[in-house]
Structures are given as C-alpha cells and as structure tokens.
Amino acid sequence: MGREGKNPQTTLSAVWNNPAIRALVVQALVLIGVVLLGIYLVDNTLANMKARGIASGFEFLGRTAGFSIATHLIDYEEANTYGRAFLVGLLNTLLVSVVGIVFATVLGFTIGVARLSNNWLISRLATLYIEIIRNVPLLLQLFFWYFAVLRNLPGPKASIDFYGVVFLNKRGLFTPNPVFGPEIVWSGISLLVAIGFIVCLAYWSRRRRDRRGHSLPVTTISIVILTGVPVMSLWFTDFPIIWELPVLKGFNFRGGTTIIPELVALTLALSLYTASFIAEVVRAGILSVNRGQSEAAYALGLHRTLTLRLVVIPQALRVIIPPLTNQYLNLTKNSSLAAAIAYPDLVLVFAGTTLMQTGQAVEIIAITMSVYLTLSLAIAAGMNLYNRHIALVER
C-alpha cells in the first residue's frame, strides 16, 4: 500500500481490492465463526448436562476405579484410580498397535515382494492371500481367530505342554518369567558396551569400504559380539536369572507370563489384514521404479539381492512411505475393535467400564477421541520425518 488515497472511500476500496488483505479478512472471519461454533457447542453441552442434572468435569479421574483388568503392562489393582485404569488401557492399545505394525510390516513386505516373484507358485500364493484377506471384513476375521480358532484349544487341565515349561490352552499362552538377581547389572553394562562397539565397528567399516572398496562382514561379527559378550558376563556372574515357571493351580496357571488369547487373536487379525494392504503398497512402490534402474545395476555387476537393496528399495521407499503411513494409522484405529473380543484396550477399559461406572459419557468419549487423534498425528509425524529423511534431495 504505497500510495496515499485521495478520500477515505478509495482507500477502503483499495484495501478491499488487495487480494492478500481480502484473503486475510475472509480467513479471520471463518476462523472466528469456527471458534464461536465450538464455544457454542461446548457451552450448550454443559448447559444441557446441567439442566438434566448430569455430572460433568474431570474429577472422576482421581477416584478409585474398583474394577480389575485382565492384562496390564504397569502395576494395577482395584484400589487404583480411573486415571491409572486409563493408562493401563492406553498402554494395552499401544502394545497391540506396535506389535501389529511390526508384524504387518514384515509380512507385508515379504508378500509384496513375493507377488512380484518370477516363481509362478509363489506369486500366485501371494495374490491369493492378498485377495482373500483384504476382501473379508476385519471384524469377521477377528471373530474367526478368536471364536473359531483359539477356542478349539484344550482347557487348562489338558494344556498343550512344551517340555513342561511353556503351556498353551484356551486361556492363553503361559511362558516362564525371568526373575533377575542384582548381578544382572554387569550383563546389562556389557551389553551396552557391545552395542557401542558394534556402532563404532560399522562406522569404521564404512569408511574402510570407501577407501579400499571392500567391506567387512559386519552383520556376522555383530551377531557374534551381541550374543557372546552378554553370555560371557552371565557365565562370570554365575547366571543370576531364576525362571519362574507357570504352574497349574486350581482353575488356571499361576506364575510366569500370560499372553491372553484376546491379544493373540487381535494381533493376528490386525497384522494379517493390514499386511495384505501393505503388500499392495510395496508392490506398487517397487513397480514404480523404472526398469532401467535395475538393468543399469546389473550392467554394473551388482547381483540381484544387492540391486534390490541398494537400487530398487531406496527409490521404492519414497513411493511406499506415504501410503504405508495410512496403513499404520488404520491399524492403530482398528485396534479399537478389541472391545468385541474382550481385549482390555482403551475403548473397553475407559470408554467402556469407566464410562459406565461414572456415567460421564461426554468427557470420556472426548478424551478417547483425542487419544486416538494424538496417536494418529504422532504416527503421521514420525513417518513424515522418515519420509523427509529418505526423500530425493533435489539439487
């Protein structure tokens, strides 16, 4: 606005005709509208709840929960608060999401590559898997694993017994639980030292390759060091680990670690289902890399595995990551189907039992929705960061 207006009207119209200012005004108005609508909604909800005598507020999080939860990653008992129960539910959701994402990724990449295989049988099997799994609703698959498969395991008294150490039955998988003595600290320290050494080794090996053109077998050396050093330190400290074995006592196995069938069914269903989508994403990503790239790599004398690892995958990843993020988000959100098969996730524990006992539906649903929103945004942010890291650097 470099020029002075002759009278106020022209100044005003000049301001209004400036597209930057006009856009700003319109955006400000819309923003004010949205904020006002939000305030109205919150205010109206509170007024309605007050008029109906419905309790509101978040004080309930500090009250004693009183109910028990089948599986918890942190200590929890009935005397703890609803806030603690919320944490337990949240951690259970995270557990199933993380385990599901890891399995789905590994399986998805394998099947995606298998579908492009030159071997007729392997590629057809991969196609068959993808077409069947991704076209059956997830909830049905969940019921299939839970009600049809895992329910056919024997009861606790007739458990499938793996050398008297691990037991499998309808109630879950029961494995020994390690109880560490104080000397375990030394093994921990030695493990850290071993990891540090390997990191240095990898760095040194890369520089050596850059200088001399051939590399060390870093992977093999790492495995030897990583297993060897802790085992040696355990041996020196006289193995300070006692294994607490699961024992059948009364109705169920006691002691040890229990993996409940609900967790197994949910993880299976989520990872198998999502893997079929990831496989397609991976296939698309690999196909998007120009054939000339691998032909050039072969011409340079790189063999098949190296071509895939050094030439094709890095380029394919750029196409794979954004849709892969979507699949991770879907898996995390789909984990809320847990409530259908009694896995105590956030929805079951918090938006279920807690909601019922306190009756504060509005607050609890709001908290639960914001948790899923936060989880999704966090996953998306992490994946975007990784995507930027591997993106093609334009020069």
Place this chain on the structure above:
Amino acid sequence: MQRFSIIILAAIVGLMAHVAVAGTLDDVRGKGFIQCGVSQGVPGFSNPDEQGNWSGIDVDVCRAVAAAIWGDASKVKYTPLTAKERFTALQSSEIDVLSRNTTWTLVRDTALGLDFAGVNYYDGQGFMVRKDLGVSSASELGGASVCVNIGTTTELNMADFFRSNSMDYEPVVFEKTDEVVAAYDSGRCDVYTTDRSALAANRVKLADPDAHIILPETISKEPLGPVVRHGDNQWGDIVRWSLYAMLEAEEYGVNSGNVDDLKTNSNNPVIKRLLGVEGDTGESLGLSNDWAYSIIKQVGNYAESYNRNVGPDTPVGLSRGVNALWKDGGIQYPMPVR
C-alpha cells in the same frame, strides 16, 4: 456399531437446543407411541420372538404405561440397547423410558440425571459354573477366569466380592450378552456372573444347560426397575403408578379375566377406586380415569405378567421368592392407589 452409536448419542446431548426437561407426556401424546429402551434379548425380561414381537416383564412395564395413556398397550416402539448405551440413550431423549433390567443405585439416580420409578424385580448377583468343576461355593472361586458383561453393576460387585475375600481372578469383559454366554460356553471362563435371574434366563441358551449350576451365594442386591429422566415428575409418576397398579391388582385379586366383572359388580371401594369407578386417580396423573383398568385388562396384573414371562412354568423357571407380595412373605409392596 455400538461405539459409533454412543458417540452419536453423546453428540446429541451436545447439539440439543436448550429444551425444557419436563413434558415427556405431551411429547409422547404428540407422537402417539412410547419409545421404550429394552435389552438386546434376555429371555423373560425383554426378548423378541421370530416375528420381532417383544415380550417379558420389562416389556410389560412399557406396555402398561401405553395402556394407561391410550388404553392401548400396543403403542410401544422398542429400542434394543447394550448395557453401555442405555443411560446415554435415556439422557439424550432417544427413549422415553428405560426398562432394561437396570439396577437402582445412588450414582445412577443422582450423577446420571435419572430417576428410578420403582422395582419390578428384586434380584441379586450370582455365579454359574460347570458342574464337573466340582465347585459348590463361591468362596472356592479363587484364581478363576470370570466372564462378565461390560457396563453393569455386575462388574464392580464381582471385583468387590473377590477383593473382600482376598481372592484373585481374571476378568474377561465383553460388550454383548451373547458374546459373554458364547465365551463361557466354550470354556474361555470358569465362571459366568450376572444377576441370578439373567443367569437362569441365559442358561437356556447354553449347549447343555443341565451341565451347569448356579452357586448358592448371592453377592449383591440388584433391585431392577424402570428408569426415567430426572426432573419430569409427572412422567415419573405415570411410570411408577402403572407398575404399582399391576401389583395392587394382584393384591386385591383383580386380573385380566375378571376385571370387567369386578368393574361393574365389585363392592370393594379399593377395587372401585383402582378401576376408576370411584375417585379421580386418573385426573391426578393427567390420564383418563380408567387408566388402571386398561393396564389390567390388556397387560394383566403383576402375577400374570410374572408367570407368563419368568415364572416356574416358563423355560426361565424362576420361583417368586422375594418378589412375592408382602402379604405372601415377599417384599413387593405397592403403595396404595387412592
């Protein structure tokens, strides 16, 4: 999906304009039917048949209210609700009355903005186990896996029971009753716990009902009754007195068979007032004076409803027990209709 519907219900509470809480009777008269919240199928209490006709003692409460208002017990529409959805559905005016084996507790009566209009079944929580486990008392259940329905007083009673007896247990919590029953039946749990009446009702659904027993202990009081929104006293009165009218009719020997005869020929002033021949009880409630007559004629008295739905001759097979009238040694005690 249920999760979805509860979000919608919560949203409705948010979006509703500031409506007056009172006036359910006018609303109901305007639309011409009662929207009644019931269970998703508990035999004897609220259960649909193959044609989708609902029956049960909880359903009869809604039918009685419809009979009291219009003289037509069929003017009821039913909304099947999970235990989790039921209160939100009532709070958000999705339904007019909730008659879904719901336990009367202080928190529900106060913090949830609801009012209980009476007790149509006095119940208590029990445990069901397989006979071949050899368990004869609930005190032997330490370490057991227990199947339970989410969103009920049951969940908390169970936790209290195990806690106060210093026993541990593994809760397996499902959203739908059918899933609980299926999980128990397949052996995922050793124990199924809920109100004793529902245990008896759901035992019918098991593969081999005779292989299971209900343990003798009753670990809680579960007074089950119809619920209305807090603040609409007229509507609460109509539901409450519809229930009392059925009990009062049983107490004075009035049933659907003899109600016409007694209406013209009875000399008992209590019966005359109940059937609207004398007095103006209907007017006080905002209804016509033959409101109770319509209930008894079309739905029957409490004993008829009980025996038809959950009595000893039905598959549910519950004896009257504490639900007998006070003069027969029970605790059902209707307030005088006068």
